[in-house]
Amino acid sequence: MYSLTTAEPITPPDISAVNLPGVLISIGVGVAVWLVASFVIAGITKRVAAGTTFFKKPHFRWVAPALRALDHQRREQRANTIGSLLSSVVSVLVVVITVMYVLQNLNVNIAPLLTSVGILGVAIGFGAQQLIRDFLAGIFITIEDQYGIGDVIETSEVVGTVESMGLRITRVRSEDGTVWYLRNGEILRVGNRSQGTYLPPTVQADDAGTAPQQQAGE
8 A cells, every 4th residue: 555645755866977178068069150151152252242343453444335334233133032941041040050059968869859840840830831922032032133133024914113022022113203112022024124135116107197186076
């Protein structure tokens, strides 16, 4: 017969199993990797935004009029966008890997945690499908240079000048002055009038001469 008043002794956690030097080393390595990656990405972004100096030499100045005035602005925006994306991806990867190593050194079983994170990621992915679609479309638009700031584009919804670009939204000012905010994932077809040899439609002389006569007859 067991007594209800007796209780099993509470055993304190095994502190000796905690690898404190391993925790400090994991955090230090994670911070160092993040700093080095951020420095490298910032350097690459700055060099890409500045552009090549090949055509800036004195004997290549005759090429300057042929270069577009907005090339530097577009190149800088693309470089900053891609650099920001790379920085975010690297930061998330470094933080996740560092936390995993820290938990292992703290003698924590991370298998259930990884399962929970995987299920949560799948749920978030299903709930944010449109947002992910917009971001992926913005990444490919930026990398492929489909259009940039200052370009006149034509989509299924609007014809206008691109004022700003982001990974999710493209802002376009139409010919009547209306500002349109287009989600990148919804832009299924786009024509860039600034990249090709676009010629505006011309009004024929016969149509221009007969229009006033028809109005007068009416």
